[in-house]
Amino acid sequence: MELKVNGQLQRLPEHASDPAMPLLWALRDGLDLTGTKFGCGVAACGACTVQVDGEARRSCVTPLSSVVGRTITTIEGLGPDHVLQQAWVAHQVPQCGYCQSGMLMAAAALLRKNRQPSDAEIDAAITNLCRCGTYPRVRAAIHAAAAQLAGAKA
Incomplete structure (x- = not known):
């Protein structure tokens, strides 16, 4: 196969x-x-x-x-130079890091469809669980990546 x-x-x-x-x-x-x-x-x-x-x-x-x-x-x-990977580092999203690859993939799919998601749209699309509770950082990193993709400074 x-x-x-x-x-x-x-x-x-x-x-x-x-x-x-x-x-x-x-x-x-x-x-x-x-x-x-x-x-x-x-x-x-x-x-x-x-x-x-x-x-x-x-x-x-x-x-x-x-x-x-x-x-x-x-x-x-996705690659280490992807705008989301950079935002994840800048906003210190991962703690233990175990859930992060799945979150990044879900976030990338969200930004492919919606270049300027609201907090509510992020929460609806990113249903991944994080035991470390970094959800506010996840939202901030997604907003920063969206702003960078739009050509604005985050």
Whole structure:
């Protein structure tokens, strides 16, 4: 089975090619893309969030069969120079950092659709759980990234 991941066609090894396998395990165990984290396994926490065709998706409950022929982006594909990564650092968002790759992927999907989200729109789109409670910093970083994307100083 082949998947388009981070802009490249990737062939999954046989042990990670079951169509019913969650995308999370194919990424982590089949392609060694370990930035996407396992949190709960039931799509509640968001640590496993990736993008499928630009939409935030919880990979722990997404079967491989549903993503064949689609474009998958993981945190590794977002890149360290992405405006959100820079805003995350500037606003000191991560504490433990475990949930951050999923939050960044959800935030990137939000900004792709809505370049100037309100706090309420951020809260509705970013349903990822953070045990450290950095939600105010997440909002501030998303607003800063949105401002930078709009060409204003944040």
